[in-house]
Amino acid sequence: MKINSNNFNMYEDLFHKLPVGIILINKQDNITLINQTAGEIISSEADHLIGREIQTILKNPSYEQVKQLHLQVEKKDTIKETNQHVVTTYTPFLSNSDTLDGVLLVMESLDNFKQKVSALTEADFYHQILQELLKTDLIAFRILQTDGIELFSSELWKSEMNDDNPYFVDWVDQLAMKTLTARRERSDRYQVESTAMNAVDIITKPIKREGMLSGCIQFLKKEENSALKQQLKITAQMLRKLEKTYQIEDIIGNSPEINIAREQAKIYAETSAPVLLRGEKGTGKAMLARIMHMTSNRKYYPFIRVNSSFFISAADLKEAFVSISKRGGKNGTVYIYFNEEPSILLQNKLLSLMENQPSIRFVFGVKEPSQLAEWHSAFLDELQRYQIVLPALKQRINDLPLLIDHFVNHYNQKYDTQIRKIEEDLMDCWKTMNWPGNIMELEDKIEQIAKNISSFTETVGIDTVKNLPKNPNTYLEKDDDGLSLQMALDQFEREYLFNALEKHQYNKTKTAKALGVSVRNLYYKMDKYKIERGGVT
């Protein structure tokens, strides 16, 4: 750069305000012009420095080369009075005829200079990171290079990214890759299913240096209210379970089989046609019948469940429906569960009842495998028009983790336990089991664990389960032909209680009296055999 006396005058105003110190030195080494910034760096009034020899101010001024060869020189120096380090640039100050008028000295404190340099290099990168960190209160974070290699991660990040859930770690890595490829910020949520406790948000931001992508920063944020939300969800589900007022979302599972059943239930709920529910014991037939009732416009009328064995004779059937009508069931739903093969006579009676009671919505449940082929064809035709098949648990074993989560949450609440995780060994074992009692059996197992485990236990493995007392309701675990005497007795007692309750329209005092037991004992047994307290909703 060449400056001459003409063009210099044009910039005199600006001259004093420049962020760098500027000094004009004449050929005799005296200061002839100095701006305010230079005065500040030297710690003196600029005007007082006019006329001073530059050697009296700087320790090692060096501009011989500038004078002789008209070259620009840059070097570090020190202010004599303050010992402040400065960076100096000497430039020849030339006349119109290119002869030397003097030397222009640009001076800047070394600290300022470093800041500027670093702003253009590495520090810019870290500065951005710092800015991002200051903007947020998230302290679980990590920084990656463009090739995906981790440069740094905070302790909190490390603890959140434990190797227990490789899918999650992999998912987070993939998010980083997406940001690095697309050079755009992304936020995604992960629902931790193995523990079902929290949703985790990962925010991934690109970091650019001089417009070029130089990496990314990832923040991890656990959804603040997720624990509370989860709590509310569980409580609402518990209430619905207690009141048997299930909703469609209470059907847990994502497998295609259960998705189809769920969709069918939604559609059929809107009609009044009879529906046949088929499935092994404990697959959720009664639950689905209730859900269909609760999602239909009959929900304000009663839901009445009757076992087919209750209708010993046609007269019983008639009597039952008179009683159902009296209980307001006329506009409600009647769920008839074929707990034994219905006689042809009963089938005919039911068929004519359905024709005569058009306002009642009939849902039938049949336990698989069943002898449907032997049923009366007219009755079967009527029932099979709308049927839903509920898959056995072993047919939708991929739903096991979701179901486990659901029941663990439920029984954690009920028994004040803190189970967070089912260990892999137990999970593997459960995945290969036959589950003849299906969801009911699984629920029962988890209840047994929660009931008997210490309230501090967080993980449950095979060893934990082995040492627990056996469930008295083990009849759920075996096929009918393999029942021990105790199991058979339990099963008989359950059926017997159920029928007695139905006979007395779920009036506990009357039922207890008829059975010759106390009301308390009746409640205990209902709880033991998971018999609904209401029977009517």
Ligand SMILES: Nc1ncnc2c1ncn2[C@@H]1O[C@H](COP(=O)(O)OP(=O)(O)OP(=O)(O)O)[C@@H](O)[C@H]1O
């Ligand atoms: N998909 C599901 N999601 C959540 N819970 C379920 C599901 N299916 C069943 N359950 C639970 O399993 C238990 C048994 O269900 P339910 O009594 O409806 O089965 P079922 O097929 O009618 O049995 P059974 O043939 O022995 O009468 C219920 O307590 C219910 O809460």
